Amino acid sequence: MPAHAPKPEILDAFEAAKGFMPLDEGLALYVAAVEAGRMGLPLLEVGTYCGRSTVLLADAARAAGVSVLTVDHHRGSEEQQPGWDYHDPETVDPEIGLMDTLPVFRRTLFKAGLEEHVVAFVGRSPQIAAIWNSPLGFVFVDGGHTDEHASADYEGWAPHVAEGGLLVIHDVFPEPEDEFTGQAPYRVYLRALESGAFTEVSVTGSLRVLRRTGAGI
Numbered sequence: 001m002p003a004h005a006p007k008p009e010i011l012d013a014f015e016a017a018k019g020f021m022p023l024d025e026g027l028a029l030y031v032a033a034v035e036a037g038r039m040g041l042p043l044l045e046v047g048t049y050c051g052r053s054t055v056l057l058a059d060a061a062r063a064a065g066v067s068v069l070t071v072d073h074h075r076g077s078e079e080q081q082p083g084w085d086y087h088d089p090e091t092v093d094p095e096i097g098l099m100d101t102l103p104v105f106r107r108t109l110f111k112a113g114l115e116e117h118v119v120a121f122v123g124r125s126p127q128i129a130a131i132w133n134s135p136l137g138f139v140f141v142d143g144g145h146t147d148e149h150a151s152a153d154y155e156g157w158a159p160h161v162a163e164g165g166l167l168v169i170h171d172v173f174p175e176p177e178d179e180f181t182g183q184a185p186y187r188v189y190l191r192a193l194e195s196g197a198f199t200e201v202s203v204t205g206s207l208r209v210l211r212r213t214g215a216g217i
Contacts, residue, residue, distance in 0.1 A: 019052025037064025041137030048072035051108035129156025
């Protein structure tokens with residue numbers, strides 16, 4: 001376990017929640033969030049889904065006395081739609097026939113006792129980013145996996161990472177055979193490094209932690 005590891009009950013809540021993040025990546029995410037929380041600025045997550053990673057971020061935020069902001073339209077990303085490998089029929093609203101992960105997410109937070117530490121934005125990431133104008137200590141990009149969506153998340157939220165703050169990108173897979181699930185985040189990751197604005201801090205599985213060390217994106 002890393003030096004800054006969540007308590008067993010938080011890990012239990014993380015592992016009980018619907019989602020796809022493995023434990024080693026979750027622990028690395030938690031360590032990054034704890035560090036960023038010391039800046040006294042909010043932590044932001046793009047791609048809430050059912051709150052698996054939000055549990056870890058909220059616990060880190062609680063310890064730092066800051067809030068987690070989490071952004072999602074809760075209709076599911078491309079690979080979570082019916083017919084795809086990552087589709088979960090339990091997330092479909094039977095009345096309208098569309099995915100709705102918001103109720104599942106709220107139950108996840110409630111069971112973990114973390115509701116008061118999270119502010120959930122329900123809507124499209126670019127629309128919310130367009131009206132956001134405050135610095136963030138931490139931005140976790142874990143939304144859609146097309147170039148359109150991954151690039152929009154980066155362009156919308158990376159500018160708000162404060163000097164010394166952390167940009168974390170999930171599902172970074174360099175291999176061409178992972179075109180649908182990880183090539184777009186990989187291209188965003190390369191763009192961040194090539195910009196000169198961010199420097200790599202750590203690599204854990206498909207999770208990349210970068211620090212803002214320069215201006216721009």
